[in-house]
Amino acid sequence: MIELQNVTKTYPNGTKALKNVNLHIDDGEFVFIVGASGAGKTTLSRLLLREEKPTSGQILVNGFNLKRMPEWRVPKLRRTLGVVFQNFRLLPHMTVYENVAFAMRAVGKKKKDIEKTAKSMLGVMHLDGKENNFPDELSGGEQQRVALARALVNNPSTIIADEPTGNIDPRLSRELMKLLVDINESVGKTVVVITHEQELVDYYRKRVVTLKDGEIVSDRTGGMFDED
Amino acid sequence: MRIRNLGYVFRLAFQGIFRNGFMSFASILVLICCLVVTGSTYVLTENITYNIDQLSGYNKIVCFVKEDAAEFELASLQEKIEKIGNVSEVRLITKDEALKSYEEEYGDFSYLFDMFEEDNPLKDSFEVTYKEGISLKEINTLVNSLENLEEDGIVKINNRQDITKKLDDLKNVISIVLTWLTILLFVISFFVVMNTIRLSVFSRREEIAIMHYVGATRFFVALPFLIEGTVLGLFSAAIAYGVQYFLYGALSAEVLGIGENGFVTVLPFEKFQWILAIIFAAVSVATGLVAGFAALRGDKKK
Incomplete structure (x- = not known):
């Protein structure tokens, strides 16, 4: 569950990125956060990942109060979140298997569990036989599935995808979005997709929260520009 | 971890x-x-x-005496040195004793000193032992007192405290x-x-x-x-x-x-x-x- 109560974020240079934002996302929901450049989407994503603290207001993510949380608890919060980045950010010197296993190793999982879970996750993502390939030997679609496998391998309850379709073609964008929708519908994980791509948002008819100049200007289910 | x-x-x-x-x-x-x-x-x-x-453990000062010092002068000098504060012992080492000591020290090479037996170039000296544990300042005062005995025949003072x-x-x-x-x-x-x-x-x-x-x-x-x-x-x-x-x-x-x-x-x-x-x-x-x-x-x- 994600809850923002009267959240305001002002940067040291005086920029008010978010103004008195209230938002509630239930477990298992699929939500698009949309808005033009500078609307406050990235700030919202950074707040949810606890890369930033709100200036005022409360943020609750999966049972963690992000305003009061001490630094040492941040890794615990992040283990409940799977992050999919723009450009996927796969590590080029690691194979497909290592890219996925690396996420488990970083949180101290057992070697036996890493082997079992990482291989099974690659199977779920239809990447069998690609374990020993390096990212640059994969197609765009395969790369995004590796990125998703890495985000899911530690079994987080929430997936946050920050502009995941930013630099890929429309076909790959739809493929990735279909995977995210499948994950949401089949295993009930909460999915928050931060994007500015109207076409995708309209196609999936999910809940859409629109930000403009740091404020939520609409929160409804359906397309971005549907009539009320 | x-x-x-x-x-x-x-x-x-x-x-x-x-x-x-x-x-x-x-x-x-x-x-x-x-x-x-x-x-x-x-x-x-x-x-x-x-x-x-x-x-520092070597608490001795060696005072060399002028070459032509007579026996009575040496005796008078020894008496004056003994009266200086912090002095515990004064021993006269004649130039013959000094030569003998070198010969002993250099063992196999003692023949090198044979040539000096007729005309010994060494000087008579006093080995002044001072009390143990005295300060560097007290040693300096002692050395100054010995230097003041120049007129009585002391020509050189060897003091390891300098080293x-x-x-x-x-x-x-x-x-x-x-x-x-x-x-x-x-x-x-x-x-x-x-x-x-x-x-x-x-x-x-x-x-x-x-x-x-x-x-x-x-x-x-x-x-x-x-x-x-x-x-x-x-x-x-x-x-x-x-x-x-x-x-x-x-x-x-x-x-x-x-x-x-x-x-x-x-x-x-x-x-x-x-x-x-x-x-x-x-x-x-x-x-x-x-x-x-x-x-x-x-x-x-x-």
């Missing part, structure tokens, strides 16, 4: 060392220099202190110069090691960012870099210890060449081996760790 991850973090640490091979080599080299200078400062001051202590003082001054100068050199080298070592680790951090920045996002603890992320600093430090310490051992052996052999004449005593390396090992290990590990922490400070914001 669990024990089972230690193998992984050690692997990352060694990858960092080899990935930035040149900088690692530079770090090791400068740390070795720093440790050898530190070690040399220590062994040198220990040796000088020991020799000063040896000299002691000179050695003490030398020790102080060496300590100051080498301590500053050590500090300078430590500062250089610190920055070189820090930059080596920074390079490792930089080359792994994307990996570190992902680790933070998936929930790795700060300690888990930092540990490979701290191990990298520690390994660089320990490796340098081991080499520096070897260098110090051979350097000391070679230099003490040189000094012992003089030492055989009884001027200088060189302490055996075994006397310092443990303390040096501890100093080297502690100093190098501390440098590596502190430099590692400093290098990671930039990562803290991520």
Whole structure:
């Protein structure tokens, strides 16, 4: 569950990125956060990942109060979140298997569990036989599935995808979005997709929260520009 | 952080060392220099202190008397010396006794002194023993009193306290110069090691960012870099210890060449081996760790 109560974020240079934002996302929901450049989407994503603290207001993510949380608890919060980045950010010197296993190793999982879970996750993502390939030997679609496998391998309850379709073609964008929708519908994980791509948002008819100049200007289910 | 991850973090640490091979080599080299200078400062001051202590234990002053001093003059002079404060014993050494003593000291080469038996160039002297434990100031007063007996026939005073003082001054100068050199080298070592680790951090920045996002603890992320600093430090310490051992052996052999004449005593390396090992290990590990922490400070914001 994600809850923002009267959240305001002002940067040291005086920029008010978010103004008195209230938002509630239930477990298992699929939500698009949309808005033009500078609307406050990235700030919202950074707040949810606890890369930033709100200036005022409360943020609750999966049972963690992000305003009061001490630094040492941040890794615990992040283990409940799977992050999919723009450009996927796969590590080029690691194979497909290592890219996925690396996420488990970083949180101290057992070697036996890493082997079992990482291989099974690659199977779920239809990447069998690609374990020993390096990212640059994969197609765009395969790369995004590796990125998703890495985000899911530690079994987080929430997936946050920050502009995941930013630099890929429309076909790959739809493929990735279909995977995210499948994950949401089949295993009930909460999915928050931060994007500015109207076409995708309209196609999936999910809940859409629109930000403009740091404020939520609409929160409804359906397309971005549907009539009320 | 669990024990089972230690193998992984050690692997990352060694990858960092080899990935930035040149900088690692530079770090090791400068740390070795720093440790050898530190070690040399220590062994040198220990040796000088020991020799000063040896000299301080020799509580005798030798006063040479003019060549034509008559027996009654010598007796009067001895009486005057005995009356000076802090003097415990005064012994007359005639020039014949002095020559005999040299002959005995030089054993197989005593024939060298045969030529002086007819015309002995040595002087009569008084060996003045002063009370043990008196201060340098009191010794100086005593020497001044002896110098005042010039008119009574004393022509030269040999006082080992002069050498002691000179050695003490030398020790102080060496300590100051080498301590500053050590500090300078430590500062250089610190920055070189820090930059080596920074390079490792930089080359792994994307990996570190992902680790933070998936929930790795700060300690888990930092540990490979701290191990990298520690390994660089320990490796340098081991080499520096070897260098110090051979350097000391070679230099003490040189000094012992003089030492055989009884001027200088060189302490055996075994006397310092443990303390040096501890100093080297502690100093190098501390440098590596502190430099590692400093290098990671930039990562803290991520």
